Amino acid sequence: MPAPQPPLFPALNRLLADFGERLRVARLRRHLTLEQVCARADVSRMTLYRAESGNSAVSLGTYLRILAVLKLEGDLELVARDDTLGRMLQDQELPERRAPRRRKTDSEDTGEPPQ
Secondary structure, three states, X not given: OOOOOOOOOHHHHHHHHHHHHHHHHHHHHOOOOHHHHHHHHOOOHHXXXXXXXXXXXXXXXXXXXXXXXXXXXXXXXXXXOOOHHHHXXXXXXXXXXXXXXXXXXXXXXXXOOOO
């Protein structure tokens, strides 16, 4: 029996449930049965049921195998592709550009007038 998963925030549970529902709809649109997807993804019926329910205990690898069976694995590449917030935070941390330091000459170091 798998270890109990830490609880998720309700909004995250809703995201997973919606994702699972989209997987189920994609399977039905392709006229694939539970057994066909289970065999092709090498998962049990219960695991597929959990995935289509949005269970947080289902591993990302399992979701990826199911997506591959449905020919949707390319969609995973879209996740976090355009990290707008991360880029904004990164830009705020960039140091200000300063003019390059001027090197002191030997005469400036000693205080003697140049010859």
